[in-house]
Amino acid sequence: xxxxxxxxxxxxxxxxEITIDxxxxxxxxxxxxxxxxxxxxxxxxxxxxxxxxxxxDTPTSGVLRVSGTDVSQLGGKSxxxxxxxxxxxxxxxxxxxxxxxxxxxVEYPLLMVQNTPAGERQSRVLSLLDSVGMIExxxxxxxxxxxxxxxxxxxxxxxxxxxxxxxxxxPTANLDHKTAYMVINIMKKMKDESGISFIFSTHxxxxxxxxxxxxxxxxxxxAGKSAKGGARHV
Amino acid sequence: xxxxxxxxxxxxxxxKRRTFLTASLITMGVVFVLVFxxxxxxxxxxxxxxxxxxxxxxxxxxxxxxxxxxxxLPLTKSMGTQAVRKVKEAINDVPEIxxxxxxxxxxxxxxxxxxxxxxxxxxxxxxxxxKTVPLFPERIMEGKKGITxxxxxxxxxxxxxxxxxxxxxxxxxxxxxxxxxxxxxxxxGGILESATGPGGRDGYIHIDDALEVLRMxxxxxxxxxxxxxxxxxxxxxxxxLNNIFLKELNKAGKPVFEVHTWEQLSPFYNIARxxxxxxxxxxxxxxxxxxxxxxxxxxxxxxxxxxxIGTIAAIGTLPKKILSxxxxxxxxxxxxxxxxxxxxxxxxxxILNISRITFDFGRQTGLVLEPTVNFTxxxxxxxxxxxxxxxxxxxxxxxxxxxxPIKALRHV
Ligand SMILES: Nc1ncnc2c1ncn2[C@@H]1O[C@H](COP(=O)(O)OP(=O)(O)OP(=O)(O)O)[C@@H](O)[C@H]1O
Ligand SMILES: [Mg+2]
Numbered sequence: 001x002x003x004x005x006x007x008x009x010x011x012x013x014x015x016x017e018i019t020i021d022x023x024x025x026x027x028x029x030x031x032x033x034x035x036x037x038x039x040x041x042x043x044x045x046x047x048x049x050x051x052x053x054x055x056x057d058t059p060t061s062g063v064l065r066v067s068g069t070d071v072s073q074l075g076g077k078s079x080x081x082x083x084x085x086x087x088x089x090x091x092x093x094x095x096x097x098x099x100x101x102x103x104x105x106v107e108y109p110l111l112m113v114q115n116t117p118a119g120e121r122q123s124r125v126l127s128l129l130d131s132v133g134m135i136e137x138x139x140x141x142x143x144x145x146x147x148x149x150x151x152x153x154x155x156x157x158x159x160x161x162x163x164x165x166x167x168x169x170x171p172t173a174n175l176d177h178k179t180a181y182m183v184i185n186i187m188k189k190m191k192d193e194s195g196i197s198f199i200f201s202t203h204x205x206x207x208x209x210x211x212x213x214x215x216x217x218x219x220x221x222x223a224g225k226s227a228k229g230g231a232r233h234v
Numbered sequence: 235x236x237x238x239x240x241x242x243x244x245x246x247x248x249x250k251r252r253t254f255l256t257a258s259l260i261t262m263g264v265v266f267v268l269v270f271x272x273x274x275x276x277x278x279x280x281x282x283x284x285x286x287x288x289x290x291x292x293x294x295x296x297x298x299x300x301x302x303x304x305x306x307l308p309l310t311k312s313m314g315t316q317a318v319r320k321v322k323e324a325i326n327d328v329p330e331i332x333x334x335x336x337x338x339x340x341x342x343x344x345x346x347x348x349x350x351x352x353x354x355x356x357x358x359x360x361x362x363x364x365k366t367v368p369l370f371p372e373r374i375m376e377g378k379k380g381i382t383x384x385x386x387x388x389x390x391x392x393x394x395x396x397x398x399x400x401x402x403x404x405x406x407x408x409x410x411x412x413x414x415x416x417x418x419x420x421x422x423g424g425i426l427e428s429a430t431g432p433g434g435r436d437g438y439i440h441i442d443d444a445l446e447v448l449r450m451x452x453x454x455x456x457x458x459x460x461x462x463x464x465x466x467x468x469x470x471x472x473x474x475l476n477n478i479f480l481k482e483l484n485k486a487g488k489p490v491f492e493v494h495t496w497e498q499l500s501p502f503y504n505i506a507r508x509x510x511x512x513x514x515x516x517x518x519x520x521x522x523x524x525x526x527x528x529x530x531x532x533x534x535x536x537x538x539x540x541x542x543i544g545t546i547a548a549i550g551t552l553p554k555k556i557l558s559x560x561x562x563x564x565x566x567x568x569x570x571x572x573x574x575x576x577x578x579x580x581x582x583x584x585i586l587n588i589s590r591i592t593f594d595f596g597r598q599t600g601l602v603l604e605p606t607v608n609f610t611x612x613x614x615x616x617x618x619x620x621x622x623x624x625x626x627x628x629x630x631x632x633x634x635x636x637x638x639p640i641k642a643l644r645h646v
Contacts, residue, residue: 056548056640077552084550091643095545099244111237113550157549 001068003165003197004030004053009062011048011220022048024220025062030199030213032164035191037211038201044217046201047169053199054087054167055079067164084113088158088196090168090187094150096142096157103129103138106156114161128156131193132186148179152186159190168200172207184210238555242563245535246570252531257571259527260619263520264575265582267615270516272583272605274509277593280601282506283465286496288369288429289436291335291459292468293475294499295321298492300456301499304432307339307354309411312454317490321458324478330471332463333365338444339436339456342408344388346396353392353406354436357444366461376400377424385423387438393425400424406439410448418447431500468495520615521622524571528564528626536560536630543634544642553635560631561624568623572616583607 011023023045030036038046051057052064055071056079064072067086074082083089096105106125110116116124129135132152137145145153151171158166168187172180184200184207191198202208216224246253286292294301300311313321318336325331337356344353360381364370371379374387377400381387386406388398398404400422407417420439428435445453462471472495479491497503536543543556583605591603 051640054548080547080550080552082550083548084552087550089545089548091545093541095541095643097241097542097545099241099248108546109549112546112555113552161550 001032002029003032003034003067004028004199005063005065007063009049009052009064010060011045011052011057012060022220023052023059026220026222028215028222028225030197032197033191033195034197034199035188035210035212036197036199036215037208037213038199038215038217039203039208040217040223042203043219045220046217048220049217050167050169050199050201053165054089055083084109084161086164088161088163088166090151090154090158090166090171090200092170092173094142094147094154094174096150096153098142101139101141102134102145102153105142105153106160109157109161124160125156128160129153131190132156146179147175148183151175151179151183155183155187155190159194159196162194163196165197165199168198170202171200172202172204177204177206180204180207181210238559238562239566241559242566245539245563246566249535252534253567253570256527256531256567257574260524260568260571260623261575261578263523264572264615264619265579267516267520268576268579268607268611269582269586269605271513271611271615272607273586273603274513275607276603276605278506278509280604281502282496284369284601285429285431285500285502286461286465287367288373289367289433290431290496290500291366292462292465292496293460293472294494294496295325295458295460295475295479296456296492296494298489301492301494307341307456309340309448309454309456312338312456313458313491314454315452318453318455318458320482321479321491325458325460325475328471328474328478330462330464330467330474331460333362333461335359335362335366335459336441336453336455337363337457337459338441338448338450338454339433340408340444340448342406342447344392344396344437345405345407346398346402347405349396351392351396353389354433355386355406355408355444356433356436356438357441358438359441363438366459368461373427373429374424375427377422379424381438381440382423383440383442384421385439386420387424387426388422389426389435389437390428391435392437393422398422406447408447410450411454414449416447416449418443431502517615517618521618524568524619524622525626528567528623529630531567532560532564532627532630535563536634539634540637540642540645543637544639544645547637548639548643557631557635560634561627564623564627564631565620568620571623572619575619576612576616580607580612 006026006028009023009026013020013022038049040046052059053066055074058075059072063070071082097108100108103125106128107121110121129138132155134149134152137149142150172183175183187198188210208214212228214226215222297311297313325334335358337358339356341352341354344351375390402422403419404422405417405419407415409415472493475493479493480489482490484490547556586605592600593603
């Protein structure tokens with residue numbers, strides 16, 4: 001079963017008189033355990049697409065299935081439920097909760113979204129913090145760690161609920177090259193360990209290279225797809 | 235729940251100064267209300283007991299219609315032997331009644347052989363009277379503290395006006411029920427301090443002397459004053475007595491008796507009511523303070539944390555949880571303010587008590603202020619504060635819970 005199926009997916013933003021076609025008739029299929037990147041110039045529709053896949057927004061037309069569920073009409077509480085169970089998020093600005101420690105930030109989704117029992121919670125949080133190399137900093141607060149470290153914590157938080165996929169919109173945009181590279185590699189390592197798919201968008205040509213499949217967006221349209229190894233086809 | 239609480243407290247700690255300022259505002263409000271309640275309560279309590287314990291009694295029973303025409307002290311509206319026996323039987327069955335005093339009240343002329351003036355007199359059984367209004371002896375400014383046969387306690391203003399002194403002889407002339415006039419000589423046994431309210435300027439004689447002046451062959455009682463053992467039960471006892479006495483009907487099917495509490499008899503009740511009203515308005519002010527300060531803080535808290543709200547909403551936190559998160563934050567702030575407020579308020583009341591502040595009321599001087607708050611007051615005020623805090627957080631919390639994650643995440 002494919003993880004994501006998009007058929008003629010379109011999204012229009014209407015603001016007053018102006019209608020913006022942010023996504024035009026996108027169709028694609030993404031399989032499980034993938035490491036995928038969407039690239040494209042600013043305004044090409046990357047954020048819009050990730051928002052649709054992440055059930056944060058609904059398409060204007062077309063069908064979108066995530067893990068077999070038609071999410072095109074999902075809204076409100078059912079969307080929140082779906083996100084909590086199936087999707088992990090990594091944000092450009094890390095978005096850790098400042099009043100919670102590193103450990104508590106990772107624990108948060110298990111506590112507030114999924115109601116996982118205490119023992120299970122602890123073992124999952126600790127093992128993930130270990131995997132992302134943040135176990136030593138577990139009692140620090142977000143204000144006390146670097147950007148790269150924050151994003152590693154965010155990776156752990158996105159994975160802790162064992163979602164079907166993790167979405168990351170420009171996860172490295174606020175990081176220097178070296179750190180960006182390291183974060184992408186950690187994401188990849190986590191994907192290999194957990195079998196959870198990662199989809200990220202980026203501007204950064206260097207980190208793009210780490211993706212297994214790269215989709216290129218231009219003006220809201222799918223302009224290309226290339227798999228690792230250089231083969232490029234539309 | 236515990237985790238929501240933890241997050242709420244952490245968030246409150248994040249802006250220590252703001253939390254502190256808001257909590258202190260609530261604290262100040264709570265302190266103010268507690269101290270005010272304690273002071274006004276003490277003042278009121280003292281006033282009320284001055285009135286009830288020095289002449290009025292807690293409850294009075296009359297023949298129906300007496301109170302309406304109390305200004306003329308009508309002898310025609312008194313209770314005969316049979317009626318008095320009925321009343322006695324009935325009140326003996328009410329354990330809350332500690333004492334009662336039967337009074338013959340009448341108006342007459344007071345003469346010092348040179349001048350004449352009007353006087354209102356009570357004929358009482360001295361022991362009963364003192365048991366019913368225990369502060370009565372304190373009102374006797376000069377002379378011995380009691381009522382003796384053949385002697386009269388003269389109200390101070392009359393004594394001054396008529397220039398009579400202890401030991402002087404005077405004459406009381408009164409018209410009895412049948413219209414015939416009779417007089418009797420009395421020795422001035424004491425001068426009686428005035429008290430606020432109806433009957434506060436009456437003179438007192440022994441009931442046997444009253445019978446003689448009025449030429450009554452059988453005792454005709456104008457008024458029965460009652461003292462109950464616990465003032466808190468006033469209304470309950472009143473209701474109980476009403477239930478008993480309203481059943482006593484005459485031949486025409488109308489009630490024979492009427493039962494009034496001090497509240498219905500004394501104009502001071504209105505002052506007591508004013509004090510209550512002031513307490514109430516101060517509570518309203520407290521509510522306003524809490525409402526506005528908490529709302530202000532919570533609106534700011536939501537505004538500052540839009541992106542955080544977007545984040546937790548995006549990762550699947552349900553609106554309900556986000557709502558409770560902010561409600562609990564407001565709740566905790568309210569609890570904090572109420573808690574500190576209670577501690578400080580109670581301390582201030584304690585200090586006021588040990589510093590024994592005195593004040594004067596009417597002719598009473600050196601009354602010691604004894605402010606007290608009871609558990610009910612503390613509980614009510616804390617509950618109000620906490621409930622209003624939650625209420626004030628409702629709108630901001632609701633707004634937070636309704637945010638769309640993408641909009642919130644884009645917020646800068
Ligand atoms: N809420 C919105 N209202 C109106 N137009 C929008 C909205 N969000 C995005 N757009 C428009 O939709 C188009 C696609 O925007 P999107 O943010 O998806 O691009 P992007 O590829 O993520 O760009 P960037 O690399 O700058 O993040 C743009 O033209 C943008 O102006
Ligand atoms: Mg974008």
